Amino acid sequence: MTDRDDLDMLAAEFVLGTLDARERAAVAVRRQSEPDLDEMITAWERRLSALADEVTPVTPDPELYQQIEQHIDALETRLAGADTDSHDKSNVVSLHKRLRRWQWSTALASAAAMVLVAVLIFQPAPEQRPQSFVAVFQQNDQQPAFMLSVDLNNRQMQIRPVTAEPMQGKSYQMWIKADSLGPNPRSLGVLNDNFELERAALRDYDPELLKEATFGISVEPEGGSPTGQPTGPAIHGYLYPVADEAPGPSH
């Protein structure tokens, strides 16, 4: 068997999906700098794609599209960049839309939404515009929920529990994942007994990366994940920009 055959089989198994997490991650990195491997992968994708034909389609929950649109709104708003008034208003509008959805999605989510409203209202009018972002971690009513706020100017973060409660013998651990960080999440630290995390945990991350990143909180054995990767169930959130000015009383 030649090296080229080996490489072709690596590509084939990558496409088939039988490699373990570490092998998959290694191939994903290698293909960026190895055109041969990349081409072999594409060829296998083409060869096997007809297998996907036998999958039964499943219509998604209509809510899913709204969530995707809101995520894209957030990405595009950020790209638009300009700190104009109309931009601020559109943020408020999209946040309100999100709040409405949260309010009827689950009881827990509406609790999270109320906290978010409170934050919007009580945020003092800023002297200098902070780049404030929030992420809400929500799931069904059995699950804990947190809220994360980040000021991108100084990369300070604050995590607040909304309905999350301490669990005997378990710790909550916070993670960040972004395309540019590779396929695996990176730990931002383990939450202490007061649900606090070091405020400067984000200092090594570029603000642009933070805006696109997925944040996760997982349940781990006490003291944090023994493997360096999330081992327990996890909930996820994305950062959304918060309008600089509090919504008025008309809200």
Add this chain to the structure above:
Amino acid sequence: MSEPFSSSTTGRAPSGSESPSQPVSPDQISELLKGVAAKDRSAFATLYEATAPKLLGTIIRILNNRGWAEEVVHDTYIKIWRKADQFDATKASAITWMVTIARNGAIDELRKQPASRKAPEDELNQLASKEPNAQSQVENQQTVNRLNLCLEELEKDRRDMVRLAYLNGWSRADLATHFDQPVNTVKTWLHRALKQLKGCLTP
């Protein structure tokens, strides 16, 4: 806590009917993807409507959990929105490109969870009960028939392995457990099966 923060999967019937509203041709999907590359939101909405059931079906079969699968669908469409301009029609069809992003996302997620498969028997039954789709959704019928013919030439165990891996996301270790073989044997079998398939598919 057996399921990783899954949303409730019961009592949330999809609003639409199970049948796709409008069959969309591969060329149309390719055009829509071009629109998405130009950040056309209405093209994105149409593309989503035409393809999301296919991607969700693909991901659910791998993850076996609807809430989790919808999260991966979410990530998949964000990637599609951001990377549509990287789609190269000379290398793959648009839907293959999208299914690839979806499968990669689902398998990456699955490999991070050490949980073992709960009901392999269900998945095997699902495999056995496959019925050819009346209308091919991913590839043209000729391509599908050709691959099926080549799969038929494989020994049954090896054919099942390829399909369980591709469709259900089974790892080498999952296959080794089920087929009661050492992992290295599974790897050898897979490689032989894949080479045989490649030979059969090469004109």
